[in-house]
Each structure stands twice: as C-alpha cells, then as structure tokens.
Amino acid sequence: MRDGMIELDILESSGGVESGDGRAGQSPVPVGGPRRTTSLHSRRAPLASPDEQFHALEQVDLRRDGQSAMTFIDDVHAAGWPSLRPDALEIFQINVGKLCNMTCMHCHVDSGPDRVDENMDRETIDACLRAIENSGAHTVDLTGGAPELNPHFEYLVDSCVQMGKHVLDRCNLTILTVPRFSHLPKWFADRGVEVVCSLPHYRKMGTDAQRGQGTYEKSLQALASLNEAGYGKGDSRRQLTLVTNPVGAFLAGNQDSLEDEWKSALATNHGVYFDRLLALNNMPMSRYLEWLLETGNLEGYMQRLVDAFNPATIGGLMCRNTLSVDWQGYLYDCDFNQQLEMNVKKEDGARLHVSDFDLEKWRQHDIATHQHCYGCTAGAGSGCGGAIA
Secondary structure, eight states: OOTTOOOTTOSOOSSOBOOSOSOTTSOOOBOSSOOSOOOHHHHTOGGGSHHHHHHHHHTSOOOSTTOSOOOHHHHHHHTTOSOOOOOSOOEEEEEOBSBOSOOOTTOSSOOBTTOTTOBOOHHHHHHHHHHHHTTOOSEEEEESSSGGGSTTHHHHHHHHHHTTOEEEEEEOSGGGGSGGGTTHHHHHHHHTOEEEEEOSOSSHHHHHHHHOTTHHHHHHHHHHHHHHTTTTSSOTTSOEEEEEOOSSSOOOOOHHHHHHHHHHHHHHHHOOOOSEEEEOOOOSSHHHHHHHHHTTOHHHHHHHHHHTBOGGGGGGOGGGTEEEEOTTSBEESSHHHHHTTOBOBOTTSOBOBGGGOOHHHHHTSOOOOOGGGHHHHBTTOOSTTOOOO
16 A cells, blocks of 8 residues: 555455456456446546536526526625625535545546545645644544545544544445445444435435445445444434435435435334435536436526525535545635635635645635536535535
C-alpha cells in the first residue's frame, strides 16, 4: 500500500468483478456484485468533463408560467436574497477519494473500482485536521467513493473523535460485507460514529435496478451487522441513518411519511432497524445526467425541479453551513459543486486549498451556483442532510 493510494487487490471478491475497468496492465478490482453501468471516467465518456455537463444543462430552456428563461441565481434573487453567502460553519465534509467497490447508476461522484489514483494522502488529511480545529464545525462528514477504502480512513476518524467532533461515515453498506471491512460496525460503535447508509428503496427491485443485482441482499446483511453492533436501536451514540433517492426522474417523497413506511417494511419483512431516513433528490449531473439524456428525461426532470422551486429552502441549503474538501484538499461550497470542479477561489482566482483555509474569509465569499442547484431547492429541499423545509 502506497501513501494516498490503495492497491488493486484491497477488496476480496464477494460475487462479481468489474470487467476491463482497472488500470492498464493491472487486474480488475473485485466488487460486490454486477453494476448497472461503469464510470464515465473509465469509458472516457464526454460527460466525464464538467464542461460537457454544464453544456447539457444549459441547453434546457427552463421557464415558469410564460416567463423568460430561468436561472437558479435569478430565482434566489427574486426570493429576496441579494447574494448567497455562507452562514455559521457547522459541517466539515471531506471527500477522501473516488475509489469505490460499486458503480451505481445515479452516482454524482462518478466513483468506481477504476478510480484508484484519486485517494486523499496523509499530508492532506493532516491539513484537513488542522483546518477542522480552527473551523468551529461540530460535525465531520466523511464521504467518497467508499470512504472506508482510503488507507488513512481509520486514522482520520480517530483523530476527529479525539477532537470531540461528531463523525458521519457515508457508507454504501455493501463494503461492510467484504471480509476485510467486517470489523467496522463494532469499530464504529465503539467510537460513536453515525453511519449514514445509501439504500435507494426498501424493496429489492428498486435497489438492484439502481445499484446492481445482488446489492439489496448484501445491504440487508450489512444492516443486520450494524444492528448487532447496537445501531438502529435509538442509541444517540450509535445512530443508523438510511438515505433514499428516487429510482427514476422523480422528486423525493415526503421524508417523514417515508420513514414510517420504511421502518415498518424493513422490520416486518427482514427484522432490521434504523433510526432515521433522509430523502434526497437526484442531482442532474454525472451518471444520473447521462441516464436522463439517454432516456429523454432531462428536459422534463429539470422543468420539474424548477416548477418545484421552494424559496423556504434557501436559508437551510447545505452550501451555507458546510465546507466541502476534495481528495486533493481543494475547497468547494458543496459536494455537488466539487464534482463539477466549481472551486472556492482566492482573490487572485486561484483554487483555495484547505491548508489556506480562513474561516472569516470563507464566510464573506459568494457561493457558486448553476442549474444543478435546483435539485437542492425543489419541494421540501434536498441536501446531504435530507429535507430542508
């Protein structure tokens, strides 16, 4: 194992392998079941470029009630916000890399087993830790890819716990069924880490359609192991959160009513339990954008987001209370902007690095927006923390 990189044999096979997506001259990465797609990056697809994604979004003529073409920032201004700037920094979110054991159809990060080079190194992690100490943030949100695959993941978690921070691990569940990572449920429980798990639907069909055949059964197996470690039982130090996003070109349903439905279904049918549910809108970017284009759903979905624009969500947008850091240490307003390479800039226009983080300067900058931001303000709103309004 090299610093900042994970070797290709890190995962032990659990039913299915990625075919032809490893680096040249190396073996493919064993993964947790067949997927619905491969990464845009590995296919060298045009949409792997943020510029191509912006171009696709800008081709959609968005209007409301016969008005002129709409842009997101126009709607923000019309809602009474002369500018969109950060508020108090509460959450320090770190995307530790794009390496993942899965390649899900909806992934806005375009992560997968082929993204082996994009892993945060120890030096950058230490720079993040120094910034966290000076940020005032109460929560550290770890995401990826599969964040557990970063070779410094456990060091990062332990360091944040020792600072007294609340730590979230955004887990795809299937990684916990790989023998090398099967210790993590108890390891998380011992440290009071909140585990935030992706599960598109409580039924097999919806989950496997989006994430690959066999995903649902492995997810249930992982949930059972988390329950055994004390998660999902109302213990505030062992909180198990599930995240659902629609399978198709729809907005997320009512989070509260869905939570009751999910808890009943999973407990009755499978004997597994969780504490809370977050319902997220799919963001029109990366592999989900590719699906929208291929199925002819882009214009309709974007118009649905615009028509559902809710001004009451603006104050609670995650870009106002969250700082996002990529695997190289560069800063963004949110994880979505990160994947579109919409950096927070220095005064001279250069990318701002976490080693240069200044809380007061951060609070004075204007948040970068584009048409994808409608995904966070539609209906009850959506973000890494679920519904807003």
